[in-house]
Amino acid sequence: xxxxxxxxxxxxxxxxxxxxxxxxxxxxxxxxxxxxxxxxxxxxxxxxxxxxxxxxxxxxxxxxxxxxxxxxxxxxxxxxxxxxxxxxxxxxxxxxxxxxxxxxxxxxxxxxxxxxxxxxxxxxxxxxxxxxxxxxxxxxxxxxxxxxxxxxxxxxxxxxxxxxxxxxxxxxxxxxxxxxxxxxxxxxxxxxxxxxxxxxxxxxxxxxxxxxxxxxxxxxxxxxxxxxxxxxxxxxxxxxxxxxxxxxxxxxxxxxxxxxxxxxxxxxxxxxxxxxxxxxxxxxxxxxxxxxxxxxxxxxxxxxxxxxxxxxxxxxxxxxxxxxxxxxxxxxxxxxxxxxxxxxxxx
Amino acid sequence: xxxxxxxxxxxxxxxxxxxxxxxxxxxxxxxxxxxxxxxxxxxxxxxxxxxxxxxxxxxxxxxxxxxxxxxxxxxxxxxxxxxxxxxxxxxxxxxxxxxxxxxxxxxxxxxxxxxxxxxxxxxxxxxxxxxxxxxxxxxxxxxxxxxxxxxxxxxxxxxxxxxxxxxxxxxxxxxxxxxxxxxxxxxxxxxxxxxxxxxxxxxxxxxxxxxxxxxxxxxxxxxxxxxxxxxxxxxxxxxxxxxxxxxxxxxxxxxxxxxxxxxxxxxxxxxxxxxxxxxxxxxxxxxxxxxxxxxxxxxxxxxxxxxxxxxxxxxxxxxxxxxxxxxxxxxxxxxxxxxxxxxxxxxxxxxxxxxxxxxxxxxxxxxxxxxxxxxxxxxxxxxxxx
Numbered sequence: 001x002x003x004x005x006x007x008x009x010x011x012x013x014x015x016x017x018x019x020x021x022x023x024x025x026x027x028x029x030x031x032x033x034x035x036x037x038x039x040x041x042x043x044x045x046x047x048x049x050x051x052x053x054x055x056x057x058x059x060x061x062x063x064x065x066x067x068x069x070x071x072x073x074x075x076x077x078x079x080x081x082x083x084x085x086x087x088x089x090x091x092x093x094x095x096x097x098x099x100x101x102x103x104x105x106x107x108x109x110x111x112x113x114x115x116x117x118x119x120x121x122x123x124x125x126x127x128x129x130x131x132x133x134x135x136x137x138x139x140x141x142x143x144x145x146x147x148x149x150x151x152x153x154x155x156x157x158x159x160x161x162x163x164x165x166x167x168x169x170x171x172x173x174x175x176x177x178x179x180x181x182x183x184x185x186x187x188x189x190x191x192x193x194x195x196x197x198x199x200x201x202x203x204x205x206x207x208x209x210x211x212x213x214x215x216x217x218x219x220x221x222x223x224x225x226x227x228x229x230x231x232x233x234x235x236x237x238x239x240x241x242x243x244x245x246x247x248x249x250x251x252x253x254x255x256x257x258x259x260x261x262x263x264x265x266x267x268x269x270x271x272x273x274x275x276x277x278x279x280x281x282x283x284x285x286x287x288x289x290x291x292x293x294x295x296x297x298x299x300x301x302x303x304x305x306x307x308x309x310x311x312x313x314x315x316x317x318x319x320x321x322x323x324x325x326x327x328x329x330x331x332x333x334x335x336x337x338x339x340x341x342x343x344x345x346x347x
Numbered sequence: 348x349x350x351x352x353x354x355x356x357x358x359x360x361x362x363x364x365x366x367x368x369x370x371x372x373x374x375x376x377x378x379x380x381x382x383x384x385x386x387x388x389x390x391x392x393x394x395x396x397x398x399x400x401x402x403x404x405x406x407x408x409x410x411x412x413x414x415x416x417x418x419x420x421x422x423x424x425x426x427x428x429x430x431x432x433x434x435x436x437x438x439x440x441x442x443x444x445x446x447x448x449x450x451x452x453x454x455x456x457x458x459x460x461x462x463x464x465x466x467x468x469x470x471x472x473x474x475x476x477x478x479x480x481x482x483x484x485x486x487x488x489x490x491x492x493x494x495x496x497x498x499x500x501x502x503x504x505x506x507x508x509x510x511x512x513x514x515x516x517x518x519x520x521x522x523x524x525x526x527x528x529x530x531x532x533x534x535x536x537x538x539x540x541x542x543x544x545x546x547x548x549x550x551x552x553x554x555x556x557x558x559x560x561x562x563x564x565x566x567x568x569x570x571x572x573x574x575x576x577x578x579x580x581x582x583x584x585x586x587x588x589x590x591x592x593x594x595x596x597x598x599x600x601x602x603x604x605x606x607x608x609x610x611x612x613x614x615x616x617x618x619x620x621x622x623x624x625x626x627x628x629x630x631x632x633x634x635x636x637x638x639x640x641x642x643x644x645x646x647x648x649x650x651x652x653x654x655x656x657x658x659x660x661x662x663x664x665x666x667x668x669x670x671x672x673x674x675x676x677x678x679x680x681x682x683x684x685x686x687x688x689x690x691x692x693x694x695x696x697x698x699x700x701x702x703x704x705x706x707x708x709x710x711x712x713x714x715x716x717x718x719x720x721x722x723x724x725x726x727x728x729x730x731x732x733x
Binding site for chain 2: 011014015018019022023026027029030031032035171172174175176177179180183184186187190191192193200281282284285288289292293303304307315318319322323326327330
């Protein structure tokens with residue numbers, strides 16, 4: 001087990017490094033830097049001015065060196081301006097320039113400076129991540145019980161009327177992306193054209209989430225996942241229900257309820273667990289769409305703003321968070337699978 | 348002129364879709380009559396779910412084909428006074444052409460119905476082609492990874508997992524930007540990705556007709572000529588005949604959708620290959636002294652077709668959703684484009700006051716994806732039966 005964890009950890013670290021480097025490379029392409037120079041200094045700069053601005057602000061160093069700077073394993077750039085002022089990646093934010101540390105990157109806890117928020121990335125990201133955390137919590141609270149219930153109910157009697165109705169429902173929800181269901185919900189449940197039960201904007205939910213302003217975004221994200229997880233649960237449940245030990249239990253004369261609850265359920269829930277965990281990357285997608293649609297300023301909204309405003313350091317921080325979430329959920333799903341299923345042992 | 352009531356609107360729409368109804372009726376009549384001779388396709392008509400799914404998919408396919416006949420107005424034409432017009436509103440007096448906006452007007456006074464119909468063409472132009480490319484890439488890399496294993500498998504699997512660990516939306520935001528188009532990265536990606544389908548076909552013919560050089564040479568030559576003609580046109584926009592071209596912003600959309608889908612196909616094909624290569628008929632082919640590519644492409648691949656066809660249907664739906672996502676965030680498509688995703692994005696700003704401009708394409712997109720999912724379900728059921 002320890003060896004497996006170490007190997008998994010090594011692969012994860014390598015994956016994380018590769019992914020962040022790709023993001024770093026794609027966000028620091030020459031056209032992006034030119035745009036950054038023009039938005040930071042002056043729109044009417046000549047090409048020569050842009051080149052010198054890029055050089056003076058440390059963006060001119062080789063990409064691998066700059067990636068190392070950002071990670072915190074290469075000393076930050078320093079520069080002496082024409083007027084004798086010392087400037088540099090770490091110097092600019094230190095109270096006394098001369099005492100600035102040599103390294104300042106992710107490893108030292110410095111996430112960079114956001115040009116969009118005009119504030120350090122670390123301060124802002126925490127707040128917006130917290131908002132998304134609340135959203136995700138309620139999505140999970142709605143999605144997991146609902147999908148497992150639908151899957152188990154549909155799968156315990158394959159081919160019955162309940163099964164057909166619930167399966168059609170799950171197929172329909174998997175065919176409805178968030179930007180479609182969100183629009184449909186707003187039109188029918190939160191506008192004068194339909195029933196005005198909820199609010200079509202979750203902007204007020206940032207201060208205090210209530211059922212009225214928060215249910216629609218939660219439902220919109222959860223719905224897409226519900227169908228998918230329910231179908232997996234159903235497939236796994238129908239498979240379990242045809243197993244030998246279920247037949248034995250039936251021949252023993254146990255009631256149907258007892259068979260489902262005591263014998264089938266635990267075995268049927270192994271596969272959905274993995275699926276729920278692997279659903280996280282897709283939920284991240286849903287979060288970005290729903291937060292844009294409902295105007296909820298969480299992580300997804302931050303990502304959209306960072307990308308739209310060419311805020312390189314903020315976008316990098318967002319990618320680190322996203323990549324971290326994906327990799328950790330993959331690990332949890334692998335390890336959890338082993339714990340739930342005693343038949344699988346990893347050498 | 349009077350505005351139309353609900354009955355009038357529905358009748359008007361049904362009438363405009365006349366070519367689609369005729370096409371659907373003809374397809375279903377012919378297919379049901381000959382369903383025993385049509386193989387897996389004919390078997391769809393034994394399952395109700397499959398037939399409903401196929402009907403919904405074909406509806407949109409015919410709509411895309413006959414879009415020019417169905418659309419009532421030019422999807423880009425602006426008619427003054429029709430801004431955010433209600434459903435069934437009449438056009439101003441003295442206006443030539445169709446007298447009503449059947450599904451109302453959008454906030455630029457364009458016809459919602461015509462935009463929806465033309466949007467079907469935009470979506471169905473890209474989604475199936477991108478899925479097909481993703482499959483060719485996934486198959487060409489997945490077969491050897493599963494069959495040979497070893498270092499090749501390790502490297503390819505690591506790369507596939509790398510792409511899969513990327514949140515799709517982040518990848519789109521990084522790849523589908525004007526800055527990236529400027530650097531030429533999409534052309535490089537297209538150059539690599541589009542080469543694999545040609546490689547796939549050449550390997551396919553070469554392994555099969557290796558013993559009949561005449562036939563092999565003809566097939567390979569035709570593949571190479573046509574392949575590189577399309578390759579030059581699609582990837583480099585340098586078609587010598589000037590027939591095939593792809594605008595830069597469309598190319599990056601196409602490439603990123605293929606790029607996102609290919610690793611999943613790779614994983615499926617690799618898994619299937621690992622399973623099938625232990626079968627007796629593979630051992631028999633190996634004993635006969637067949638080459639590895641013959642075994643992969645003509646022994647393993649045909650026996651993996653069931654799950655692959657089902658996944659192909661699902662994946663077209665998923666690609667449609669991805670294209671809609673791109674449109675929803677206004678990435679890569681021109682703002683004028685009638686494709687469903689960007690129309691939803693445009694309409695959502697006034698959603699609570701004028702719901703129809705966003706609702707119509709939203710329901711259209713949903714019905715197409717639902718049709719594909721139902722079709723996949725029907726196919727899965729029928730292919731499991733034998």
